Amino acid sequence: MKVTIIRLALTHLWNTEYCVFVNRIVEIVSKYQPESLQLKKSFERLTAFMPQIAEIKAQEQSNIISQQLSAMNAERRTLIKSVFKQVKTFSKLSIAGTAEHVAVLKRFLDKHGSDIGTTNYADNTKRFDNLLNDYHTNAEIMAAASVLQLVLLFNHLTTLNAQFESLYMQRIAEDSMVETVDARAIRKEVDKVLIAFFDAFEVFSMEYDQLNYQTPANEINEFISHTKAQLKARTTRSKKRRNTQTEESTTEE
Numbered sequence: 001m002k003v004t005i006i007r008l009a010l011t012h013l014w015n016t017e018y019c020v021f022v023n024r025i026v027e028i029v030s031k032y033q034p035e036s037l038q039l040k041k042s043f044e045r046l047t048a049f050m051p052q053i054a055e056i057k058a059q060e061q062s063n064i065i066s067q068q069l070s071a072m073n074a075e076r077r078t079l080i081k082s083v084f085k086q087v088k089t090f091s092k093l094s095i096a097g098t099a100e101h102v103a104v105l106k107r108f109l110d111k112h113g114s115d116i117g118t119t120n121y122a123d124n125t126k127r128f129d130n131l132l133n134d135y136h137t138n139a140e141i142m143a144a145a146s147v148l149q150l151v152l153l154f155n156h157l158t159t160l161n162a163q164f165e166s167l168y169m170q171r172i173a174e175d176s177m178v179e180t181v182d183a184r185a186i187r188k189e190v191d192k193v194l195i196a197f198f199d200a201f202e203v204f205s206m207e208y209d210q211l212n213y214q215t216p217a218n219e220i221n222e223f224i225s226h227t228k229a230q231l232k233a234r235t236t237r238s239k240k241r242r243n244t245q246t247e248e249s250t251t252e253e
Helices: 015-031 040-047 050-091 099-112 121-137 139-147 151-175 183-207 214-252
Strands: none
Touching: 015 040, 015 050, 015 183, 015 214, 040 183, 050 099, 050 121, 050 151, 050 183, 099 121, 099 139, 121 139, 121 151, 139 151, 183 214
16 A cells, blocks of 8 residues: 655755754664565665764854854943943942942943954853953942942843853864754755655555554554645744744835
8 A cells, every 4th residue: 555755845954953854763663674575675775874964063053152152242331231221321320429439330331441352252252251340349339239239230241241252162172073064965965865865755655555564654654744734834833924024124115
């Protein structure tokens, strides 16, 4: 009895999703002993690419960390700019008891420079470390920050800087082990092998009618259907966002 494997537009998958997809197909097929289904050779051609799939996954993980670092670095800059702005605002006010605290924080910020957070990751982290060390070890500065309502900003900057430093060291360690690969070229080759495997699966299900191809096909199709549904939902969300942005732009005009 012929079975049919649902097809999916593989190019619509992001690299991380692609790795999950191929790995899951391999996991499912492995459970049903492909050699007993006369699929040993075509399956081995697919599994031969698993090391390259792992390389894509590792590279994408490094890319994700890079994106996180970029966002965290931007947030550090936003926080310190907010501190500068708050001190400047209080310097223009006549609130009793704040002038001396403004002077303390001005000296403190001048020492570390208004350009803090604008250079490379390593330099930014070192300068923020120095600034935060001065802040946490100087009672006068901490008292001034409390009066000018900056404690929350400094506390968050402290936490964020520690998280950034940890993640940055993780990326350095991982980058030293991750080899840059051409994900597009690898995917193109895997696509051919994967499609050929699905084709073989369908053909052999007709040739070897006595073997049970239906059960593994059902599990494969269930997974592919779920993946297609996720892709469709993502497309729908993307369209809604574009429509919303268009409507807001029209309203502004």
